[in-house]
Amino acid sequence: MIKRSYLLFLADAQNTADAKTALGLRDWAPEACVAQWSLPGCTVDVGIPYLAPAEAFAAGARSLLIGVAPVGGAIPPFWVPALLEALEAGLDIVSGLHDRLADIPAVAEATARLGRQLHEIRHVSRRFGVASGRPRTGKRLLTVGTDCALGKKYTALAIARELESRGREADFRATGQTGIMIAGSGVPIDAVVADFVAGAAEWLSPNAPAEHWDVIEGQGSLFHPAYAGVTLGLLHGSQPDAIVLCHDPTRLHINAYPDYPIPALEDAIDLYLRTGRLTNAAIRCVGVSMNTSRLPATEARAAMALAERRLNLPVVDPIRGGVGAIVDLLEMK
């Protein structure tokens, strides 16, 4: 379990794209973001207090969260003194980087000596079992998509929050790095060994009270030539009662795969329900979450209205108008 009171580390970030992780945390877990800290040359400010590790610890921070992706992916040597300063100040470190902090001898030594923890979110340390396929108590919603990177995490967070704001019991269940940092726990599902993906998804949303909703962050897409297997394993293990299809109406093909068209909404819903039915015969689609960020407001409204008529389902944009219509439908049954 991650200690969820963060000092956001921006290193020498030059622009907001570099600091995507830190910004996601600030937006979705502001109560967990105690302060920001950076190295000389950093030009990004995420708009919260600036504190060095010792000050941040005094202010309640317990984890240094790596909020940037270094160019090239490798951890630059000039970060190491900053990481050591954080460990000495009493902070654990939370990292979604591919390179392991534990492979840096000075960091590993200080971590062990000081009794700190390294949460390397991209790497799975826990072993999962094979999925049982047995139903669990409680209700589950999974966000799915016509593609990757079009709002599955955002939609799940928004739905979980809307349920809570209505006084319902709900948990956001994270399956990707930023989601795990936001939630403080979760499973980086695409890093699990293939045989255990569905089992890991079962573990992630255990038995719960009958009216409790687990709102599970989806990954990939059944229409993605590289990741569909991950998506199917997550779908089967999650055993969702409800799915929400996430879609970007301006995207014409799978991101970075120009030969793979985005499926029609009807086809996508049909395949998710057909395959999802294997582990939950009562699965239903409760709406479409449309990412209309690239459209002017009038065109966005028109695209959503058209889809709503075609599908006879609520179509929302979580940023433009929220997910209320989907949660209304969830509560109807």
Next chain:
Amino acid sequence: MIKRSYLLFLADAQNTADAKTALGLRDWAPEACVAQWSLPGCTVDVGIPYLAPAEAFAAGARSLLIGVAPVGGAIPPFWVPALLEALEAGLDIVSGLHDRLADIPAVAEATARLGRQLHEIRHVSRRFGVASGRPRTGKRLLTVGTDCALGKKYTALAIARELESRGREADFRATGQTGIMIAGSGVPIDAVVADFVAGAAEWLSPNAPAEHWDVIEGQGSLFHPAYAGVTLGLLHGSQPDAIVLCHDPTRLHINAYPDYPIPALEDAIDLYLRTGRLTNAAIRCVGVSMNTSRLPATEARAAMALAERRLNLPVVDPIRGGVGAIVDLLEMK
């Protein structure tokens, strides 16, 4: 690459079920099986010469192949002297066990000192990339199934052999442990990290001459609540031109999952084609491979004839009558 001239190690096996791996090798790669060897108390004989490691090396063996699964899965300490004797005699070791031989200090030390290799087939050392989704040259056939463990490996081997016997170029592509031992190479696809399953399948059957067939061993089933994601990743990365559906007509539910019924053949073929079409629009089903080993001959013939009429496709049992009818259909186009 495994040195494919084997001394089959039977340890203290008490029955043929214990020695399933060794028997599979003897049946499917007899030319690679130089001899068998065992420990005191073994009561299994796979019907080839019995030689100790030094004699086996002199007779041409280059790898000790662990042909049994120890009870409980762990490698018993009383095996270790035998493993060391094999390494000293000049043999590599090939193992499909879950426990790593490299974790036994004496084995690791002898391996390094003598310059031998440990092929631990259940563990993936190579890193695979993300699938590109791009078409490759050459032809591909993938065996798929209504369930696990009903003949996908056997069917693929039989089809590859039948193609070769007709003078066609063909390669069996292994995706499981016994298949890899038979072929001398392959990818244990269910041990690959989920994100890279389709990429590993692309790597396994690379570009080939236009008329060459890769005959790929399938894994799992789209109808299996734990393994469907593996099956889908393998299907997408293999981009098969042809699938053969493997089926056991006496099985009523997914093995060990009594709540999961075996799908109708029509539904199974339809879902494999629908999902397979994503990466190869020309995918077709060229037949059903029926495992009728639990039926008397007359009932087996009746079951196959009925399925043939229902599906209008060749239905064969590779053991009772061979796969000729499927290969006839393959050659038609």
